[in-house]
Structure formats: structure tokens, C-alpha cells
Amino acid sequence: MQKNDIETLIHFLSKLPGLGKRSARRAVLHLIKNKQSLMLPLVESMANASESIRICSSCGNIDSIDPCGICTDAKRISEQICVVEEVSDLWAIERSNIFKGTYHVLGGTLSAVDGRGPEDLNIDKLIQKAGNENVSEVILATNATVDGQTTAHYITQRIKHLEVNISQIAHGIPIGGELDYLDDGTLGAALNSRRPF
Amino acid sequence: MQKNDIETLIHFLSKLPGLGKRSARRAVLHLIKNKQSLMLPLVESMANASESIRICSSCGNIDSIDPCGICTDAKRISEQICVVEEVSDLWAIERSNIFKGTYHVLGGTLSAVDGRGPEDLNIDKLIQKAGNENVSEVILATNATVDGQTTAHYITQRIKHLEVNISQIAHGIPIGGELDYLDDGTLGAALNSRRPF
Numbered sequence: 001m002q003k004n005d006i007e008t009l010i011h012f013l014s015k016l017p018g019l020g021k022r023s024a025r026r027a028v029l030h031l032i033k034n035k036q037s038l039m040l041p042l043v044e045s046m047a048n049a050s051e052s053i054r055i056c057s058s059c060g061n062i063d064s065i066d067p068c069g070i071c072t073d074a075k076r077i078s079e080q081i082c083v084v085e086e087v088s089d090l091w092a093i094e095r096s097n098i099f100k101g102t103y104h105v106l107g108g109t110l111s112a113v114d115g116r117g118p119e120d121l122n123i124d125k126l127i128q129k130a131g132n133e134n135v136s137e138v139i140l141a142t143n144a145t146v147d148g149q150t151t152a153h154y155i156t157q158r159i160k161h162l163e164v165n166i167s168q169i170a171h172g173i174p175i176g177g178e179l180d181y182l183d184d185g186t187l188g189a190a191l192n193s194r195r196p197f
Numbered sequence: 198m199q200k201n202d203i204e205t206l207i208h209f210l211s212k213l214p215g216l217g218k219r220s221a222r223r224a225v226l227h228l229i230k231n232k233q234s235l236m237l238p239l240v241e242s243m244a245n246a247s248e249s250i251r252i253c254s255s256c257g258n259i260d261s262i263d264p265c266g267i268c269t270d271a272k273r274i275s276e277q278i279c280v281v282e283e284v285s286d287l288w289a290i291e292r293s294n295i296f297k298g299t300y301h302v303l304g305g306t307l308s309a310v311d312g313r314g315p316e317d318l319n320i321d322k323l324i325q326k327a328g329n330e331n332v333s334e335v336i337l338a339t340n341a342t343v344d345g346q347t348t349a350h351y352i353t354q355r356i357k358h359l360e361v362n363i364s365q366i367a368h369g370i371p372i373g374g375e376l377d378y379l380d381d382g383t384l385g386a387a388l389n390s391r392r393p394f
Contacts, residue, residue: 005246005261012239017227018220019213027213029285031243032250032259039247042209043240046228049202050236053229062229064202088226 060105060122062087070102077101079136081129083155085109085143093141101139104129109147110154118154130159140168144189257302257319259284267299274298276333278326280352282306282340290338298336301326306344307351315351327356337365341386 006028014024031039055061056068063069070076080101084090090103106121118124130138138159142148156166172190173182182190203225211221228236252258253265260266267273277298281287287300303318315321327335335356339345353363369387370379379387 005242005249006259008242009239009246012235012242015235016216016224018223019215023215025285025288026215028246029259029283030214032246035247035250038209038212039243042206043243043247045202045205045209046236046240046243049206049225049229050232050240052202053232062203062226086226088222091222 058125059103060087060107061090061103075100079134080139081126081135081137082139082141083126083152084141085148085151089141089143101137106142106151109142109145109151111147111150121151123155123158126155127158130164131162133163135164137165137167140166144171255322256300257284257304258287258300272297276331277336278323278332278334279336279338280323280349281338282345282348286338286340298334303339303348306339306342306348308344308347318348320352320355323352324355327361328359330360332361334362334364337363341368 009031010021010024010028013019013027014021016024019027031042052064053062054064054066054068056063056066056071058067058071061068061070065072071078077100080099081104082090082093082099082101083104083106084093085106085108087105090105093099093103104122104126106123106126108116108121110116110118110121126138129135138155140152140155142152152168159166170193171186172193173179173186177186179187206228207218207221207225210216210224211218213221216224228239249261250259251261251263251265253260253263253268255264255268258265258267262269268275274297277296278301279290279296279298280301280303281290282303282305284302287302290296290300301319301323303320303323305313305318307313307315307318323335326332335352337349337352339349349365356363367390368383369390370376370383374383376384
């Protein structure tokens with residue numbers, strides 16, 4: 001059976017996160033059934049994206065221009081730098097539509113287990129930016145995990161001598177959350193971080 | 198933020214079965230991180246596949262040639278036609294490496310609920326093939342679902358007057374299955390289909 005093109009396609013599709021061999025097969029059949037409406041547009045958009053996408057040399061975001069749209073947007077408050085682990089975190093914060101400052105994408109976290117040190121992350125450029133006198137606040141928005149918090153502590157150590165305010169996004173009860181269903185860690189963090197009402 | 202290319206790509210990727218908006222976003226970031234090793238090869242293989250893939254006019258299989266590799270393979274036993282619902286079922290049977298005959302892909306099942314009648318399926322061509330004197334056996338391998346069995350019964354009604362043997366793949370206990378964990382339907386089918394030992 002000559003289905004080399006199909007097998008190659010299944011092979012590469014199955015490497016996407018969230019897709020295994022079986023779901024890649026289903027995806028390929030779905031693509032073939034919807035050639036005009038899905039397969040050809042997908043090929044085109046993926047080719048376009050791979051052609052146009054740049055990694056922002058300033059903040060590590062991805063965009064079709066470098067520096068990225070956020071870094072070059074005059075309406076954004078460039079005094080504020082929100083530090084995130086990955087571009088997906090940046091997208092998540094952008095969707096909330098609350099933050100009007102700029103970002104810095106680390107590209108991961110420090111990890112003793114996985115052997116990732118500061119030199120593996122986009123940290124030096126952050127230190128450099130934090131020392132710039134136009135920057136007034138560094139907001140740490142790494143994940144509330146051990147590695148995320150370790151990274152936040154490390155960054156704090158590196159920039160606390162600079163004249164810049166360091167803050168961290170709040171950890172506490174998620175909106176809509178019920179106390180009875182929360183884990184002890186979140187509840188403890190929420191209590192420790194209580195504020196005057 | 199100008200990320201139109203990215204958003205278009207996320208839009209189309211999220212239409213694949215098994216991928217939602219969130220996993221499509223993760224997939225896009227993964228693609229961008231692995232541009233050389235994954236994104237570009239994926240674009241190329243998808244373009245190749247969309248260029249080369251044909252639906253076999255004889256059996257409904259997909260391949261880069263028409264008639265497909267199975268239909269044109271002289272080593273396959275063309276007297277036997279295994280009737281399956283979808284190309285994915287054909288692939289599944291091929292992986293088992295047991296069947297050496299040819300196939301006929303219906304493209305779905307009859308369904309009263311979804312309003313699919315015989316005219317929506319690739320049935321007429323099967324009847325025609327079953328009437329061919331070179332064909333000795335039609336093996337019904339539709340799913341063991343209500344719709345699959347309804348379809349099998351319908352096909353039997355249409356071809357039972359022809360001089361062709363009609364068989365159905367066995368329904369019973371899956372290999373490695375334990376009786377205690379099986380549903381009543383499977384156990385009942387296995388008992389009803391018992392054979393001399």
C-alpha cells in the first residue's frame with residue numbers, strides 16, 4: 001500500500017502536543033475529507049506563519065515584526081515590565097485585557113531537576129532593562145509552582161539593588177472559587193496575603 | 198498586537214478533531230519553537246499530501262494513486278471484499294496484517310437519527326461489485342453499533358439474492374478480556390456465537 005505522503009503527514013502531526021498517533025490519523029482523515037475548507041487553508045496559513053513569525057529581540061514575544069507589536073506600541077506603558085515564563089502566559093494576560101504595560105518572556109523557569117540554570121533563560125536582558133531609568137516596576141508573573149517561584153526569587157535577588165519596584169501577581173482564591181473545594185496551599189496563600197477590606 | 202498570521206493558524210488548527218482553541222495555541226507555540234524540525238516539514242508534507250491524495254474510485258480508500266494500491270495489488274485476493282465504514286477502519290484492519298483481500302469503504306453508516314440513507318453511502322458500487330462473478334465473499338466489518346449493524350443488515354438484504362457468500366466479523370470477548378469486566382452485550386454476543394472447541 002503506497003501511502004507514504006499520508007504516513008509522513010501522520011508522523012509529523014503526531015508530534016504536536018496533545019496529538020498522539022491515533023488522533024493524528026483521525027486528524028489526517030478529517031483534513032482529507034475537508035480538503036478545500038480546511039487542509040489547503042491550513043497549509044497556506046502555516047506557510048505564511050512560518051515565513052513571517054519573528055521572536056522579538058526585546059521581550060521574547062513572537063510576532064510578525066521585530067520588535068514586536070507590544071514593544072513598539074506607544075500606548076503601552078513601557079515603565080512596567082511583566083515577567084512571564086512563556087509566550088502562552090503573555091497571551092493569557094493579554095486576553096484578560098487588564099494589563100497595559102510591556103512584557104518580558106523568560107522562555108521557561110530555573111529547574112534544579114531538569115538542570116536549567118539562569119544562562120538557559122532570557123534573564124540577562126531583563127536585568128539590563130530593569131536597570132534602565134525609564135523602567136519603574138517589574139511585575140513577576142511566573143507560575144505559582146515551585147520552579148516558577150524559585151525563578152521569581154532569583155530575579156528578585158538579581159534586581160533588588162536597582163531603583164525599580166518589584167511586585168508579584170497575587171496568589172489567592174480564584175474568582176468564583178469556593179473555599180471548601182480549594183487546596184490547602186491556595187487557601188494558606190490567600191490567608192497570608194489578606195488585605196484590609 | 199499584530200498577530201494575524203498566528204491567529205489564522207490557531208483558528209484552522211483548532212478545527213482538527215481532538216484540538217480545541219487552547220490546545221491549538223499550545224500546538225502553534227510548539228510549532229514556532231520547532232520551526233526547522235517540525236513546522237517546515239509539516240507544511241511540506243501537508244502540501245504534498247493535499248497534492249497527491251486521491252480517493253480510490255473502486256473502493257473508496259485514499260491513496261496517491263487511483264485505483265488505490267490495494268485494489269491494484271495482484272497479490273491481494275480480489276475475490277474477498279471486506280466492507281468497512283471509514284478509511285480509518287480499513288487502516289485498522291491493515292495494521293492487524295491478517296486480511297489479504299480487498300476492501301470497500303462505505304463512507305459512514307445508515308442512520309435514521311441523522312437522516313443518512315443508502316443514497317448517501319457508497320453502497321450501489323458495492324452491490325455492483327458483489328454481483329461480479331469473480332467475487333466469492335463479502336465480509337461485513339461495520340462497527341458493532343446499532344447504526345453499523347443496521348447497515349450490515351441492509352447490505353445483506355440487497356445482496357443475498359446474488360451468488361456470493363456473506364459473512365460478518367465475529368463479535369465476542371476481546372483478546373485479553375476478562376469476563377467479569379465485560380459489558381452484558383458483549384458477553385451475550387460471545388455466548389450466542391459460541392463455537393465447537
